[in-house]
Amino acid sequence: MPLPALLQNRLALPVIAAPMFLVSSPELVIAQCRAGIVGAIPALNARSSEIFSGWLDQLGNLPATAAPYAVNLILHPSNTRLEADLAICEQHRAPVIITSMSARADVVERVHAWGGIVLHDVVNARHARKAISQGVDGLVLVAGGAGGHAGSLNPIGFVREVRSFYDGPLALGGAISDGAGILAAQAAGADLAYMGTRFIATEEAQADADYKQMVLDATATDILYTPRFSVAGASFLKASVARCGFDTETGLPVDTSQENKSVVWRDIWSAGQGVGVINDLPPVAELVTRLAAEYRAARERLAG
Ligand SMILES: Cc1cc2nc3c(=O)[nH]c(=O)nc-3n(C[C@H](O)[C@H](O)[C@H](O)COP(=O)(O)O)c2cc1C
Incomplete structure (x- = not known):
């Protein structure tokens, strides 16, 4: 199955810049789309649906030569804004919707009605099959080592397994932080690379300067993958885990009298294992070049 035209003809590089809670902003997404890669914004990064609508006004003003933008919608009963945010995507005819948590045929039909496409992110083949049965246009495979809510599967095994039953559009995410990694995703059988962590360390990312510095200072072993701080397994910078008073191997409170101690994503910082090759804070345009x-x-090296 070929890639949808808007993911084929309008990209300078086969990359979707992944949506990142608290980190992605309209400024970051605009820079990503202008540089020729899909930029994705989580609807919930806007404090209200009204603010979100204003953001889509801004993204709607991108030039026709820019890459399409994507909106990330969380399809979970706890997301009470889903209906309002979906209606705003409909008004703005958002070109790409990335759904997380659950795939729903009714949502896919609504997006198709305005001419958009739906990519759904999954962490295993069972969820991939379910999403395909709901009619999504493509899958994002979130493998082990990814930032945010990561999977735990090896990327090669995961892509090859899904490719054995699905020939549609596939993006692969998890620790892809440079051009060789993008090619590796394609060599494994994906069409596109899905990159989050690399974009935390850019001028336009809406992250604290200390957070960006922590990404620069970290290597892959400085990432803790744990279900302790969220609804599912997620990856965090150990230095931020320690700073919040948790053990960097178990994720348990260091002060054992505080066993119910919790923490929010604003304080405990997420990043994936791709931190090891991130050493600077360029503007997005320079990074994409x-x-x-x-x-x-990497292609030339392989071609001999
Ligand atoms: C700080 C951070 C926040 C994230 N927030 C979201 C989110 O709100 N929605 C989502 O679908 N994925 C989220 N993710 C996961 C990314 O979309 C993507 O799967 C991941 O970043 C890819 O792996 P990489 O970070 O190793 O490149 C987040 C990732 C990071 C690092």
Whole structure:
């Protein structure tokens, strides 16, 4: 099955910049789309649906030469804004919707009615099959080592397993932070790379300067994957885990008298294992130019 035209013809590089809670902003997404990669915004990063609508007004003003933008919608009963945010996506004819948590045929039909496409993110083949049965246009495979709510599967095994029953559009996410990683995703059988953590360390990312510095200072072993701080397993910078008073191996409170101690994502910082190759804070345009050069170099190296 070919890639939808808007993911094929309008991209300078086969990359979707992944949606990141608290980190992605309209400024970051606009820079990503202008640089020729899909930029994605979680609807819930806007404090209200009215603010979200204003953001989509801004994204709607991107030039026709820019890559399409994507909106991330959480399809979970706890998301009481889903209906309002979906209606705003409909008004703005958002070109790409990335759904998380659950895939729903009724949502896919609504998005198709305004001409959009739906990609659904999954962490295993069972969820992939379920999403396909709901009519999604493509899948995002979130493998082990990813930032945010990561899976635990090896990326190669995961892509090959899904490719054995699905020939539709696939994006692969998890620790892809440079051009060679983008090519590796394609070599494994994906069409696109799905990159989050690399974009935390950019000028436009809406993250604290200390958070960005922590990403620069970290290597893969500085990431803790744990279900302790969220509804599912997620990856966090151990330095932020320690700073919040938790053990960096178990995620348990260091002060054992505080066994019910909780923490919010604003304080405990998420990143994936791709931190090891991130050493600077470039503007997005410069980063995408570099990724494209690395991608070309990796292709040439393999071609001999
Ligand atoms: C700080 C942070 C916040 C994230 N927030 C979301 C989110 O709100 N919705 C979502 O679908 N995925 C979220 N993710 C996961 C990413 O969309 C993507 O799966 C992941 O970043 C890819 O792996 P990488 O970070 O190793 O590149 C988040 C990731 C990070 C690092």
